[in-house]
Amino acid sequence: MKRIVSIIIMTAFIWMGCENKSTSPGVSDTEILIGNIQDLSGPIKELGLLIPAGTNMYLDYINSQGGVHGRQIKMLVEDHGYNPQKAVVAAKKLIEKDQVFCLYNVIGTSPAEAIRPILEESGVPLIAPATNSSSMSDMSRQAAEYIFHTDAGYDLQTRVLIDYIIDKNPDAKIGIAYQDDDYGENALKGCAEAEGNHGITVQKESFQRGATDFVGQTMNFMKGGCTDVIIGGIVREPVTIMKTAQAIGYKAQFYGLGPTVDPRVGMLAGEAGEGFIAAYWANYPNSDDSGPTLYRQLSEQNNVPEKMRGLYHYYGFATAHVLVEGLMKAGKYPTRERLMKGLETLHDWDSGVFPPITYSRNDHAGVESVILLQLQGGKQVAITDWRE
């Protein structure tokens, strides 16, 4: 018993003596450590390779220019396999063991939601969670002050698309194919909003993630007489639906949300995909803005293979701008509070990759406007201005 007590007392002393040692973990004189949690072994492991590769390309560029206030940025990537529980384990590992300065780009809605309690407990900010769910920028939620969201939500994208369709043709009959998970749920939220605004009903058809067969849904859109169909898919879904529609002789204008901007949609759908309109919320990789130009230049320099370039590689590159800007704003002696304060001072900040971003105390939503791109002759062309 004596021994136990003495061990307890000793541990208590050691514990108390060490608690105040670290003031800003993850920042040394030469280095800032960033933690990234990606899906490297689960259903979207493709993104787990591409997004950090894009981020690293930009970070290497910044580092070669001298880094942020003389410090090099180093990123650690952990795996969560699209399992929220593993995301929590990875976040704990990064924060407690590897002692990162901040978290960046945690992919997926449920993994990002799952680490909210940790953010609150440890006071670590999360910059640019890689999910288009608008719940990330909902300031009434737990730990919202630590999360700086960049992506425009699926609900906004859907609403803008429906607005656009109704603007062009008030009698349009609209259909939407949604994935039966949180992606689809978010799209339906925007859809319900637009239904209320315009007094219309949208025909809704669901599909499963990873489904290969879309004959039923396409037939239903045809039976319902839809003139405009929004596809809330990624790559396989829009391609297969458009090809099926072509095969059964159903003609409609097809639209897609953010992930369908992927250049592979145009490549795979070929002729069937001509005229496909996708909503996007960043300066698209082919445009002449400063960000995409730099992207193409860096990709050439680093010999990034052609199959890696595209939506997700560019996404990693783009969101890294917000991270670097935040670290810049955090000043010469970065702490987590200064990082958050610094980001909150951004007002109409033009990054070159996104439309102007504003953060404030009560607004952590990044991009809040959407641009529509159309496939014309296999190339994406902007057909609208930024719309809200």
Add this chain to the structure above:
Amino acid sequence: MSDLLSGLIQESISGIALGCIYALIALGFTLIYKATEVVNFAQGEIMMVGAYVNFFFVTQFAGMVGGLNGWVFLAALFCSTIFAVLFGIVLDLIISRPLKDEPVFSIIMATISLAIILRSLTAMIAGPISLVPVSPFGDSTIKVGGIVISVLDLAIIISAIILMGIFFFFFNKTRWGIAMKATSEDSEAAQLMGIPVKNVYRMVWVFAAIVGIISGVLLAPRMALLDTTMSYLGLKAFPAAILGGFGSIPGAVVGGIILGIIETVSMGTLSFHFEWIKEINDIIVWIVLIAVLMIRPDGLFGIAKVKRV
């Protein structure tokens, strides 16, 4: 033809094509279960390996010939089948041989670990970026009285029928087939009768690998992008195998096709007319399955075993 009917037929054809693939996967389950009473959880992964291997051969041969043509696909299919034979032998060596006398539980776990290994190894070798599989038939379709059939679907159905015909013939007419049947009845008695049970087991694994790999080859072009999530379709083929009754070859086929049709029709016509179906689209198959099992605990074609004390 009425709208409803043509819709149903259109969906059913697509469903049958999908169902044939389920049937082939289920056939893989069935073959192994029949002989060894083991449920092979890695069948979906074997299918995925098939798709990747075939993709590899197609690109290699296309590179050699300098373009895609029918011979490239045939040669790739041939090489994939040879690969399947070797693959089956390897699987037998690492899974079946060392665990021959161990409880069924252990072998099931071995197949689960095999599934994990195959999935990660494939991704490690091929890289995580999705591949773009090519269909030998392109996007060509046939129109029959208002119904559109894709040539690819037709090819899937035909090859599945041929494959199943071969198996049916093999099991009922050849010496080895009968030896296999005997082994699945009672392996000890079969051994006493002079049947080389070890070789029979190896053959079973080889056959399971062949159907798995061919189902992967057939399914890949139906998906616009090929990645390792394809293996989860293996889980979807479980209901097909049970519906027909584990261990019954015609059962696996019928179960697979029923499943494919249910899936496409519930996504299409049914959810067009009943709003609530959309909520349960991906579990409707399981609901049907549990209902069937409540009435026939051994599946549609299963035969209840006589229990011994």
Add this chain to the structure above:
Amino acid sequence: MIKGRFDDENLKWIPVLIIVVFLFPFLLKSATFSYKYYLYILNIAGIYIILTVGLDILSGFTGLMSLGHAAFLAIGAYTSAILVDQVGLPFELSLIITPIIVGLFGFVIGFPALRIEGMYLGLTTMGFGFIVKRLIIAFREWTGGSGGLHVSKATFFGITINNDWDNYFMIYTFAILAIIIARRIVKSKLGRAFMAIRDSEQAAQASGINLAKYKMMSFFISGMFAGFAGVLFAHTSHFISTDHFDILLSILFIVMVLVGGVGSIYGAVLGTLFIVLMENMFIPLFEDGMSQFVHLEAGDFQVFIFGLIMLIFIIFQPLGLYGMWLKTRIYWKIFPFNPRKRFT
């Protein structure tokens, strides 16, 4: 008198276990600053131990295969989250009510088990897992749909369970309780009836065991354990979503029981610790070490090593960790006179 009750030699480990378990976090805290990371992993293991012990009663002792236990965990977690946060019941009450509700769900699943057997049952329960996941999404007013649900912290008789440190003590108190209860069940008349059913249904029936009653009972008990784990899961991770309760988790639960050794409560505990620690700690750390020398695709490499260890383990040690322990024990007991042949 008490000694008489605990005569069963296996329970003599319990006091040692309690001391080790409750001293461990203090040691950990003094040894490393990142103790919260290790504690969190142990907490996951603790919750899963409660579940796998129950699963062992069902699959190991009664011989009824379940591939849907993640669904029981999900029902427990969601029920408790709804009861506490939306209905307003106190946490202590939810700890009692939720396991009973989940047990009743087990009853419902036990119903088909009266007719369906073996792998058919395993795959039926797997279907049950899919169905539950979809129904959770369908009842989105209560469950938050596929976006998930944030859950409040547990308050236990006025004490708020705040962080991993508190969670550890709460979880392991209940885990040890679960182990003791499970052992009592297994060694009772009930447990003997379960084992009789596993070994031969006909023989069990012939000796007067009511198959229907005991099979349902087994499902009920197993469901209760899972429900209990679910309550702790919800209130210690503070966020639940359908992505947590994937079918792969159900398969992993069975693997935990198998690795430990079928039909042994301590085996289930060992197996759970082994799998959880390996998956979440040893392999990532090993991979971290490796990546200093070679470039690897981190995620798949980790999964690959995990699968490989499992496969090698099962080929060389099909009886599981507990079987391994028993073998070594027998080996030492009869030491100089060991027969040459391998024990089984």
